Amino acid sequence: MSWKDIPKVELHLHHEGAAPPAFIRGLAQERDVNLTGVFDDNGNYLFGDFAQFLRVYEAATAVLKSPDDYRRLTLAVLEESAKHGVVYTESFISPDFCGGGDLGAWREYLHAIREAADEAERTMGITLRGIVTCIRHFGPDRAKPIALCAAETAGDWIVGFGMGGDETMGAQGDFAYSFDLAREAGLRLTTHAGEWGGAKSIWQAVRDLKVERVGHGIQAIDDLALVDYLAEHEIVLEVCPGSNVALGAVPSFKAHPIAKLRERGVRVTVSTDDPPFFRTTMTREFDELERTFGWGEAEFRELAQTSLDAAFCDADTRDRIAKQLEQT
Structure with a gap:
């Protein structure tokens, strides 16, 4: 094995x-x-x-200018992920890029993306769910119609709301209105923090936005009280080691804090972020973790289970993916 x-x-x-x-x-x-x-x-x-x-x-x-462009994009992305053994993925999708934040246009884009996702599930065995994201450097006012798009299409496919973009712009709490709107619609929450904004940005994320997952979050290692808080409250980190190394957030895989965070009880997961930009894949991520930290089958099975437990999908989808994990 x-x-x-x-x-x-x-x-x-x-x-x-x-x-x-x-x-x-x-x-x-x-x-x-x-x-x-x-x-x-x-x-x-x-x-x-x-x-x-x-x-x-x-x-x-x-x-990317039309719903059909996103249909084609979705198939291309899922085909690549499936090649590397991914059976379930959550993708950040922004109405800013899919219709300019207009709800009617967003629905058309979303329909095209879901159509492609359904085809990929039938033909490739990979399941996709969407997390609507606002863009931090577009500002908090721009985030409000994006959160409304998320709230109006929340359900069994759009399962979460989050924020990407430039972490150095503003503070997490500036976007509290949009996150509250999404939460009230039943969406689960994540945000990028602690890749560039320091440990303080993670504190802001969990206290001001009340997220249950944090994108990246690696700078938590600089504040051990925060590390212990994340572990105690079971806040999950969406760690992207290859991305962090490629962008210079950490100098190398060897210097990456993922193993230390895990050893202190933080629930870590592994993802690729923007894989072709960083010339990575899930295969490469796992290969580097094996080579650098000596992780083996036990660690990677734990990683898969932690990731599935932290997924924002509904219970039926989670049970179906769990059976796929158990079959190997």
Whole structure:
């Protein structure tokens, strides 16, 4: 038995950020869109730091202009994930990019995404659920219509609400209105914190937004009282080691705090974030964890179960995925 045989559960995946470069280049050629500066000579996404990554991300995303583009994108993303043993994934999807925050347009995009997800589940054996996200650097006022889009489409498929974007802009609490709106609609909550904003941004996330999961969260290691708080309150970290290394949030896998956090009782999960940008896959993430920390079958089975326990899906979906995990 190898960890390669263990089905994987991924909780932190940006829908557009998972777009294969060839897919984006193909769309750009269809529309005669100039993407100079987005790709290197080998056809990979090109960026040097986090700020440039955000600019390249938004430039690449700009070629996605219709619900059918998102249908095609969804199939391409899920096909890639399924190749690496992912059986369940939650993807961050923003109405900012899917209809400009207009509820009617968002419904059309969502229908196209769900149609593709249903096809992928039938043909590839991978289940997708959506987490609506507002964009932090677009500001708290812009987040309010996004939260409304989330609330109006909450249910068995849109299962959560969260926030991505530039962590250095504003404070988590600035977005409390939008998170309260989503919570009242029955959505479960996550937010990016503690990749760039320090341990204080994680405290803000859990106290001001009352999230049950934190995207990244690795800077918690700088505040052991926070580490103990996360462990005691079973707040789950959506850790993306390859992303953290690629962007320079940590210098190497060896320096990554995921193992220390886990040893102190924090519930950690592993995801790829924006995999083609960081030239990673779930296979590569697991391979690096095995090589760096000596994790084996027991650790990866625990990781899969922790991830499934933390998933925002309904009980029926969770039970079905649990049976897939038990079959290996």
